[in-house]
Every structure is written in structure tokens, then in C-alpha cells.
Amino acid sequence: MQDTAIDLPARRGTVIPVREGQTIRIVNVHGTQVLDCWAFDRADPSCCMSMEHTRSYNSRIVPRVGDRLVDNRYRPMFEVVSDTSPGIHDTLMCSCSAGIYARMGHPGHDNCEDNLHQALAGAGLAVGFTPAPFNIFMNYPFSPEGEISRKPPVSAPGDHVEWKCLIPEAVVVISCCPQDLTPINGESMSPCGARCLIFDR
Ligand SMILES: [Zn+2]
Structure with a gap:
């Protein structure tokens, strides 16, 4: 049963509360949009989804269906229950930030790090650090030598991932x-919105 639909506006951050037992579906409506994603424990926001702990837990760079997304105390927060995309996501790169755009010659550019903290502030929360994000649908392949490339997403319109929440309140x-200066959000370099659905199952 679908309970809640949340539109995720282009270029902005959105807070989505998810309770234990609920499933969050994150939909790439246009197929080309990278979504930087974080998760915090409502009871203690210093406890957050951690990409380095998640890679260790699953012995895998990019989580697949059946894997768990764990926090910085090695506690599972979500289980990946569905992924209709080709499974190309990124767990290695930081979010885009004021510093990245300043280095590119575009100071003051919208960025995911500011989006995170502005969205949290709008929900009455403050976190004094920026965890590494789960960059859903981001296509940054790396060679056996460790060289990283920046490519457009390979997901299709409507592709989605689903995570089941394993903690009381996330x-x-x-x-x-x-990012509209490189093709990481598609060749047209036109960032767009996305959508979230919350199911009580
Ligand atoms: Zn970004």
C-alpha cells in the first residue's frame, strides 16, 4: 500500500522521515538525475548512514539487493529490497560543495552539501559534519588502476531503488x-527533480 508521495525538487534537498518497517522508494523520474542521499538516526543524528562502514559490511563497493546500509556504529539502518536500474551507483565520492564549485570557477553555485544542511535546518535538525553520501544513480566508473571517470547515469526514466528501514526512526x-557544468546529470547538463514514495511494508 502506498502511503506517501514526496516530490524532490530540482537542485534542492528534501528531508524524508522513515519509520521502522516502512520502505522508501527513490524514483529517478527522468532517468538522468543523480540523487545524493544521507540518513540519520532521529534519536541521535550523530549516528548516520556510513558509506565506509557499508562497504565493509557488504564487502562490496556498491550495495545490491539484499545488502544492508549500515551506520557509523556498524548497525544496519536499511536493507536494499529492490533496484530496477542497472545497479550503477557511487559510494566513493563526496557530495558537490561550495569548495568544488569555487575550484571550477563558479563560486556560489547551488550544491548538495549546502542542500543537506539547509534541509536539515528546515526540519529543526543540525548536524555538524557532512557524511559521505550514497550517490544514487551516479556513474563514476573506476579502472583497475583506480582512475575514476565521470559519466552520465545509465538509469532509465522511472528506475528506482527501495530500502526497508530497520531502525525506529530515520x-x-x-x-x-x-551539477550543470559536467554531464554527470545527463548529457544535456540540465538537473531535474525526482520522487520518493513511502510504503507501510
Ligand atoms: Zn551534487
């Missing part, structure tokens, strides 16, 4: 990445 934040 605060998920998703930023529709505003």
Missing part, C-alpha cells in the same frame, strides 16, 4: 544534485 535527506 531521517533521510535527498539532494537532487545541481
